[in-house]
Amino acid sequence: MKTTHSNSRRNFMKFVGVSSLVAVTPGMAADTTTPHVVVVGGGFSGATCAKYLKMWAGSSVKVTIIEANQTYSSPILSNLVLNGQKTTPPSFTYGDLSSKYGINMIYSTVNSVDKATQTLALANGSSVKYDKLVLASGIDFIQVNEYEFTKVPHAWKAGEQVNLLKTQIDLMGTDSVFTMTIPPKPYRCPPGPYERACVVADYLRNVKKLTNCTINVLDANSDIIVEADTFHEKFKGYNINYIPNATVTAVNDSTKTLTYTVPGDNEPISLPSTVLNVIPKQKAAPIVFTAGVNDGNWAPVNPLSYESTVASGIYIIGDSQGTGQPKAGHIGNSEAKVCADAILRTLNGVALYTSPKTNSACYSPTSRTEASWLTAVYEYDSTKKDMVIVGGKLTAGPSTASDYTKMFLWSENLFSDTFA
Ligand SMILES: Cc1cc2nc3c(=O)[nH]c(=O)nc-3n(C[C@H](O)[C@H](O)[C@H](O)COP(=O)(O)OP(=O)(O)OC[C@H]3O[C@@H](n4cnc5c(N)ncnc54)[C@H](O)[C@@H]3O)c2cc1C
CATH class of the missing domain: 3.50.50.60 (FAD/NAD(P)-binding domain)
Incomplete structure (x- = not known):
């Protein structure tokens, strides 16, 4: 996760050549011309994407998250509620994203996407225009x-x-x-x-x-x-x-x-x-279908950017995207950084980074005291035009008490990289 962040940032900073993007993005600084990136969904992928867009581009980009709920309840570690190890799943609000990074939060559900006018219709009756749209809306069920x-x-x-x-x-x-x-x-x-x-x-x-x-x-x-x-x-x-x-x-x-x-x-x-x-069997979130960016149950994307291969200017990250990568929060956080980097490059007319890496990690508690874990590193394969596994710890081995303790360190790191 950290590797991808630093790689992406290093490569993005390499092309802009300075540590702050604000000074080097002509045409993006004035309020009326500041590009507006709207992220639908404030889960692991959406919150990370919004945060890194602002961390890397500052005031040269306006970022809004539209999220249905004021509090995000994490599926990660939620099984520990079932065995009484936690009373509630870990949960997060969006105060840090607003106050530390200047992300605009709107709490409502996006009902539809007008691709021609680049406008979203919200359940609260308002509409929001976007220059780039990120759909980070998770999953839906097929009963x-x-x-x-x-x-x-x-x-x-x-x-x-x-x-x-x-x-x-x-x-x-x-x-x-x-x-x-x-x-x-x-x-x-x-x-x-x-x-x-x-x-x-x-x-x-x-x-x-x-x-x-x-x-x-x-x-x-x-x-x-x-x-x-x-x-x-x-x-x-x-x-x-x-x-x-x-x-x-x-x-x-x-x-x-x-x-x-x-x-x-x-x-x-x-x-x-x-x-x-x-x-139940799963598919991409409803807004992916409403926006018409699905192919079957998932949204096909270019893994160099997570831009839809069906509609330009719309990006899909996290569980809804249709690459072969696992549908998981840690890798959703990783995809989000690749996507944020790609959006900023595109807004600046700079070529996409051609060798992005992503990383997945899952810790599995198997009792009240033990856990096992796996991790995989993916890299873009230009022949296959897809992400392929190039390393990691691909065999879990026995569950241990030590890995149970490490599970909380890993999750705290992921949670703070996403929401704080
Ligand atoms: C029991 C369990 C254990 C797990 N353990 C791990 C683990 O160890 N490691 C790991 O990496 N992953 C794990 N995961 C998977 C991980 O939780 C998900 O993959 C991750 O949450 C997906 O992130 P996301 O951003 O794609 O979607 P989500 O986290 O589901 O976020 C989507 C957000 O979009 C919002 N939204 C959706 N549609 C709209 C709309 N139209 N308008 C406004 N808002 C909208 C939703 O309210 C939601 O907040 C686990 C999952 C479960 C169930």
């Missing part, structure tokens, strides 16, 4: 049928959903059944569902002492997609019933019954449960 998330929580966006799932888990008694499902990849945070299965199982077996309860994990994928050795071993230890290749075909929120199929079985299987945690 297999209509059912209420208040009865069958996904808890894959943090906040109220996580509290709901926690309440349901706490009501479980002897002989009850916890069933969770994992969607087909790509989805937000590849190790996240397996991590959740572990922390919930540890909580049910070792804190609530429900040795007789059943824990089912139905995976749409053919095997655990990341840290397979680590999670398989943990699943065995927790006596988790792991079912790969499971396609969810129906969810009944009144009876808490899940119906699914597995290859080779002609008949769908019904699984009544006490607590049902369906993590």
Whole structure:
């Protein structure tokens, strides 16, 4: 994360040749001509992009974040609410971004994008014009049928959903059944569902002492997609019933019954449960579709800039973007810096940096005291025109108490680099 920041900044500063952009951006200093970059979404990718645009360009660029909520609730570490290690997920407000960097905050939902007039229509009735638009709006869900998330929580966006799932888990008694499902990849945070299965199982077996309860994990994928050795071993230890290749075909929120199929079985299987945690299949946030910058479920972008390959002047970062990089907060923070650098270069008529690197890192708690972790470094491959893995720690190894402690150091660093 830091490497990308310093690389990007070094290369950007190299072309402007001084430490402050304000003095070297003719045509960008006067108020009437100052370019306006609007970022939709103040999560890990959007907040970082806005912050680095202002850090690198100062008053030569006007930056606005339009965010639906005044407080951001982090999905990262949110599983620790389920096992009682935290009372709420880490949460952040935008005061620092406004006061330290001069970012303009608007709290509303963007309902539509008029690409011809470069104007956004907001739920609060106002409209906002942009010169460059960054969509950093996260994910949306594809439900297999209509059912209420208040009865069958996904808890894959943090906040109220996580509290709901926690309440349901706490009501479980002897002989009850916890069933969770994992969607087909790509989805937000590849190790996240397996991590959740572990922390919930540890909580049910070792804190609530429900040795007789059943824990089912139905995976749409053919095997655990990341840290397979680590999670398989943990699943065995927790006596988790792991079912790969499971396609969810129906969810009944009144009876808490899940119906699914597995290859080779002609008949769908019904699984009544006490607590049902369906993590649905995922796609880019609704505004990506409204703006018409999707291709299928995600937004195709040029990884040198994160500019849409469908519409110029619109950039998509974080979970909504459609490169092969994982959908995760740490790499969203990294993509945001590449994007901020590319926007400033473009506004200044300077060529894009041709070898951007990004970095992902995921720490997975597997109990109340242990965690495992992975990291990957990506670099642009000009032949493939895509980001490819060039290094990292690609095998997790066993969960340890030491990595559990490091998880909080890593997350604090990411949180402050994004929101402070
Ligand atoms: C249990 C769990 C564990 C995880 N652990 C890790 C981990 O260890 N490491 C890691 O890197 N990642 C992890 N992640 C993944 C990480 O949380 C997400 O990938 C990250 O939050 C995505 O960032 P984003 O900026 O793309 O979207 P988000 O963080 O979802 O932010 C999007 C923002 O846009 C706003 N928004 C959306 N549409 C609009 C609109 N139309 N108008 C205004 N505002 C809008 C939303 O309100 C939201 O605040 C984990 C996720 C989960 C669920």
